[in-house]
Amino acid sequence: MTKNKRLSRACVLRLELYLEYIEQLQKEGKQYVTSSEIGDALGMASGNVRQDLFGLGSAGRPKVGYEISHLVGLIRELFDLDRTKKACIIGFGNLGHALAGSNMWGRGGYNLVAIFDNDPSAIGIEYRNIRVRNIAEIFAVIRTEGIEMAVITVPATAAQEISEIVCSAGIRAIWNFAPAKLITPDTVVVENQSLAWGLITLSHRTKPA
Amino acid sequence: MTKNKRLSRACVLRLELYLEYIEQLQKEGKQYVTSSEIGDALGMASGNVRQDLFGLGSAGRPKVGYEISHLVGLIRELFDLDRTKKACIIGFGNLGHALAGSNMWGRGGYNLVAIFDNDPSAIGIEYRNIRVRNIAEIFAVIRTEGIEMAVITVPATAAQEISEIVCSAGIRAIWNFAPAKLITPDTVVVENQSLAWGLITLSHRTKPA
DNA sequence: AATAAACTGTTAATGTTTTAACAACACTTT
DNA sequence: AAAGTGTTGTTAAAACATTAACAGTTTATT
Numbered sequence: 103m104t105k106n107k108r109l110s111r112a113c114v115l116r117l118e119l120y121l122e123y124i125e126q127l128q129k130e131g132k133q134y135v136t137s138s139e140i141g142d143a144l145g146m147a148s149g150n151v152r153q154d155l156f157g158l159g160s161a162g163r164p165k166v167g168y169e170i171s172h173l174v175g176l177i178r179e180l181f182d183l184d185r186t187k188k189a190c191i192i193g194f195g196n197l198g199h200a201l202a203g204s205n206m207w208g209r210g211g212y213n214l215v216a217i218f219d220n221d222p223s224a225i226g227i228e229y230r231n232i233r234v235r236n237i238a239e240i241f242a243v244i245r246t247e248g249i250e251m252a253v254i255t256v257p258a259t260a261a262q263e264i265s266e267i268v269c270s271a272g273i274r275a276i277w278n279f280a281p282a283k284l285i286t287p288d289t290v291v292v293e294n295q296s297l298a299w300g301l302i303t304l305s306h307r308t309k310p311a
Numbered sequence: 312m313t314k315n316k317r318l319s320r321a322c323v324l325r326l327e328l329y330l331e332y333i334e335q336l337q338k339e340g341k342q343y344v345t346s347s348e349i350g351d352a353l354g355m356a357s358g359n360v361r362q363d364l365f366g367l368g369s370a371g372r373p374k375v376g377y378e379i380s381h382l383v384g385l386i387r388e389l390f391d392l393d394r395t396k397k398a399c400i401i402g403f404g405n406l407g408h409a410l411a412g413s414n415m416w417g418r419g420g421y422n423l424v425a426i427f428d429n430d431p432s433a434i435g436i437e438y439r440n441i442r443v444r445n446i447a448e449i450f451a452v453i454r455t456e457g458i459e460m461a462v463i464t465v466p467a468t469a470a471q472e473i474s475e476i477v478c479s480a481g482i483r484a485i486w487n488f489a490p491a492k493l494i495t496p497d498t499v500v501v502e503n504q505s506l507a508w509g510l511i512t513l514s515h516r517t518k519p520a
Numbered sequence: 521a522a523t524a525a526a527c528t529g530t531t532a533a534t535g536t537t538t539t540a541a542c543a544a545c546a547c548t549t550t
Numbered sequence: 551a552a553a554g555t556g557t558t559g560t561t562a563a564a565a566c567a568t569t570a571a572c573a574g575t576t577t578a579t580t
Contacts, residue, residue: 110567111512118511122490136527144492148527149569156529164527164575181511182518196409203405206507211514251513275513281331283353291516295509298415300502302327302390303320304460304484305420307500309391319537345557357557358539365559373545373558 109157114181116154119144121177128170136167183210188247190216192264193255194224194234197279201253202229212251216243240264244271251275258282318366323390325363328353330386337379345376392419397456399425401473402464403433403443406488410462411438421460425452449473453480460484467491 109117123143124135137155141148152160155168158176162168178184189212191198198217207214219225220237227234235243243249252268254261254276261280268276275291278284286292318326332352333344346364350357361369364377367385371377387393398421400407407426416423428434429446436443444452452458461477463470463485470489477485484500487493495501 109515112567114512114515115508118505118508138527147569149571152528153530153568160529162528163577164529165525165577167527181515183511183514187514187517196405196412200405200409201506204506206510209507210511212510250517275517277509277513291513293509293513293516295506296327297410297413297504298331298418299324299327300486300504301415301421302392302419303323304486304500304502305392305396306318306323306390307502308396308459308484321537347557356539358541361558362538362560369559371558372547374547374556376557 109180113154113157116144116146116150117158117177117180120151120154121174121181124170124173128174132170134163134167135170135173137162139167178210181211185211186213187211187250188213188215189251189253190214190218190240190244190249191253191255192218192237192240192268193257194219194221194229195255198253198255199229201255201279202232215247216249218243237264240267241271244268244273249273251277253277253279254284255279318389322363322366325353325355325359326367326386326389329360329363330383330390333379333382337383341379343372343376344379344382346371348376387419390420394420395422396420396459397422397424398460398462399423399427399449399453399458400462400464401427401446401449401477402466403428403430403438404464407462407464408438410464410488411441424456425458427452446473449476450480453477453482458482460486462486462488463493464488 120140123140127135136148137151138148140151155162155173158180160168160176161172189207191202191214194202194217198219202214202217214230214232217229217232217234218237218240219234224234225236244252250273252273252275254264256264258280261278261282262284265276265278265284265286269286269290273290276284276286276293278292278294279297281296281298283294284292329349332349336344345357346360347357349360364371364382367389369377369385370381398416400411400423403411403426407428411423411426423439423441426438426441426443427446427449428443433443434445453461459482461482461484463473465473467489470487470491471493474485474487474493474495478495478499482499485493485495485502487501487503488506490505490507492503493501
């Protein structure tokens with residue numbers, strides 16, 4: 103029933119911010135929140151907030167605001183955050199390490215269940231109850247565990263090869279931190295997280311007039 | 312002279328991809344590139360590419376394509392990549408480590424000249440010829456060195472405090488990896504790099520119909 | 521019960537980005 | 551030299567996103 107109307111990236115970003123904010127309010131025991139409260143907290147116009155929530159099929163009460171628990175439910179449902187999917191990290195260098203240690207896991211959507219590396223000195227060590235495995239095991243583990251998403255933090259030169267392995271193992275999504283364009287079957291969703299991009303954007307935005 | 316026409320984020324992202332691609336062609340000794348070559352390589356329509364380059368005040372030759380060296384120059388100039396600015400990293404955990412080790416530095420715009428942390432066991436160690444300094448030195452070093460940009464990779468709880476220090480020291484830009492909204496003077500450009508966002512986007516995009 | 525106030529839901533207007541289309545141009549071939 | 555071809559520069563249309571506005575609802579107040 104939930105019509106999967108295409109959502110702009112900007113809108114997804116905003117909704118994620120709303121969610122973060124209202125989940126915090128929820129922890130504080132608040133029941134209702136108004137569009138202006140959200141807007142003020144995040145530095146945007148209340149009307150913008152209302153329209154985004156309108157798109158969700160919102161159900162606020164005039165003079166009172168939106169029921170927080172309901173709104174949280176709507177957004178989590180939209181993002182499919184309550185179906186916990188399995189994820190793995192491939193490449194346990196500094197970046198892989200940093201990502202593995204992030205508190206984003208469990209905050210919704212994905213559960214980190216495996217880590218792979220090809221460095222013999224890394225293989226076998228335990229990090230947050232996850233043992234680092236040999237890259238050779240990728241295919242089998244993805245199949246066996248039913249892993250849906252792979253975070254790729256290997257060097258650019260290895261990225262395409264890894265991507266082919268995980269795709270053939272039946273992965274559904276790739277979060278690619280390698281600065282390389284991956285060629286994948288179009289059933290696989292790829293999110294490229296280029297770090298260099300942030301740097302260039304800053305350079306551009308601070309360019310002297 | 313260069314009219315600083317506002318550029319959408321999407322367009323900046325695309326131009327960065329073009330730059331990466333054609334700089335690679337340049338290394339290979341190629342002289343000219345056509346919009347279709349770029350489009351095919353990056354998976355987008357050639358018309359889209361042409362229009363972006365049009366916005367730059369492009370100068371391609373029909374039947375031949377764009378002169379690579381000229382195009383590289385235009386984009387680097389647009390992004391202010393040839394004026395090398397100084398940057399520092401604050402927070403030398405795994406993420407700070409990963410960023411410090413990235414090859415994005417020097418590829419343009421910013422030069423990493425300082426690293427700070429508050430962990431006594433980290434302070435003093437050298438990484439890529441940069442000695443990790445005590446966080447207490449931030450203000451002085453930014454002033455003395457004329458550092459323009461700070462990468463913040465400290466925990467969310469410390470982010471606002473650090474941000475105030477660097478702002479008062481006269482920083483011009485902040486690249487914020489902490490999951491916290493920073494309140495800054497509006498002369499300072501802030502780029503928030505939320506990692507959680509990529510995760511949620513993937514969850515959303517792979518949601519079963 | 522009537523009035524006022526505080527919000528939301530929704531529509532309309534505006535602005536922006538993407539897509540499509542094609543005329544103009546420069547090379548190549550005959 | 552004329553016709554043909556591939557590619558750009560530019561315009562126009564369509565799609566999309568943002569902003570603004572306000573009518574409609576619910577609650578509070580008198």
